[in-house]
Ligand code: SF4
């Protein structure tokens with residue numbers, strides 16, 4: 001269920017199911033390890049429920065961690081058309097003309113590796 005949520009395929013019902021399952025494990029496990037194993041889920045559901053809901057309802061990862069929910073774009077006002085991002089993109093998802101035309105990302109080709117973000121020295125690549 002967690003994987004589905006991080007992939008943007010979660011439902012609000014899953015939150016209740018996870019909570020129920022965790023409480024069941026907590027109450028019925030015979031050893032201390034089993035009784036505490038569900039704690040990470042229970043405590044994040046309690047204190048960060050809004051983040052779970054953002055993944056499910058808005059298909060958005062507020063911490064910018066869940067790869068399948070991220071999108072990358074280039075801010076045309078910051079791009080200096082240096083071409084470094086395009087030359088290092090493993091998916092050939094970035095196009096533009098060196099020194100002449102600002103670069104753009106084709107989101108249908110992008111595999112969300114994040115290399116453009118780390119390679120751009122001008123802060124033009126944005127992750128949403
Ligand atoms: S690396 Fe940055 S400045 Fe250079 S072309 Fe790409 S987005 Fe533009």
Ligand code: SF4
Nearest residue numbers: 089110111113114116
């Ligand atoms: S995130 Fe990776 S695949 Fe997507 S445009 Fe940037 S370098 Fe290319």
